[in-house]
Amino acid sequence: MLGPIIGIILLLLFAAVAILFLLPKYRPTAAMLALNVGREFTGEVKKPPHLLTIPMGPDDDVTIGWVGHSTWVLEMQGKRLITDPIFSERAVFPKRLVAPALQPDQIDSLDYILLSHAHYDHLDIASLQALPDEAILVLPEGDGQVVKDLRQKKVTLKANDTYRSEDLTIKTFKAEHEGKRAMGLSSNLTLVYLIEKGDSSIVYVGDSGYSPELAEQVRQARPDGIDCAIVPIAAYKPEEFHDDHCNPEEALKMAQEMGARFIVPMHHETFVLSLESIDEPRERFKKAAREENLTEQAHPLPIGGTLTIKQGREREEKEVKYH
Template structure:
């Protein structure tokens, strides 16, 4: 408890110093502007509770169900198998504080078949959150990020390029995408992975963070010629242009999902942390306008934090 209080004291001191710097230097980099937005928000707004609470199991053994924990953390139940993606339950992603609390606590997740990590940024690879999850669960991650998780108890499955891995009768394929994923120069690499999960002719694509990457979509498309049942796409962190180099706009990410012929499209990576300079509520509004313009609004599934969606079995 004392150690935690000391950590919070130093963190707040760092935030105050950053704020003081921003007051005297008007022309500061975008990352510092983002931190200033976080500070100003945090001083006025307490962290909101999740609109809904997840309870496991999400659905039946033969169903495909998705539950949003928040940010890029989803619980995916795929016909008898349960996965979690980029789990972060901590109140902070290094410095930015959550806007909304997670919709489930890690101690409530007692069984998992796989933990899917896409890259090493603090809002995606959170060591404290991973340590709280079942310790026998395989931890799938970019091979270059192994040093960052070497102290964790879970068995490690390093992946790169276009490798495949099997858990039961689910085939998991990964594809590197356009996103600089390094968080610590000594412990991680820049590789960021897209996950493709396939079973019984059903297909799920999980993008996490990605810039607009038509070549990656083409490669994934070759592995699922019949299209995909569900595509998870990040839709925020695209302003300013410096950030856009690593994060697609809502319109660009929608286009990638449409090229994949995704039957259902699940937006994420918004309304949980302030990680860029666009207004918090802008990404989803832009996505819905773009979908309406293309006549595909019925494919977009904006699940609330704590919400559950059951994919049709037909």
């Protein structure tokens, strides 16, 4: 029974893609959808190259672990956060290339959930429902309607806001990215988060085009620099997508301008959301890091990889692990 239904759905998708190709404004989106339609026949969700386990590192240190796409677990000296969690097999239509390196039922405790914006590959309701109720959900002002039925406590922030709780501080900046969800259910705001705990700091850039202004704002907020910048490096082709998405070279440059000691790329190798090849962003990022003599600072982790930044006198040391 399911076979004919799936066939009809795919036929309708092919028809929708064909119609979109006739409208110049939507041709880039149609091309991306066409790639995903093709994967329905040929693509399987691969196992992640490595798996994450909780906890990921010592409580005294800062450890980040890549679940996939823009989902990261951040452990900062006893606090645990997760960014833009998506564990689902699909971001509405696009199907995952690689399964998550961690499942939500493995996260026994969670302090904060950070949502950068309301796009479906960053705000996934099913994934949020599966996370612990006690976590505080932090998201852009105007997106509350999307998450109104979730059990977690919500904190909505504007750009250039500061949220403080105990010894954790979250500062926000406006990303160069239009973040509106379909059907007008959200704001257009996309936030960049600077998370500070004690002397430790992480910048999470969920989605953004290259922005010297953003880099300067982060630098002014943390003049002595930040420990780690997590930056997106894909979805820049065709050119119509580029304004909203850094290419790898721009992401590396923007993280440098922010004053990041360590730079970690993301938002690639998980979904087909644009027209560059799957491997291109990583290879361009690695090449740019070599050319800029940043191989000690730039760490293109595999899905399931972790980076631990040791604190105290060994603050500049880092440890990369693949479980």
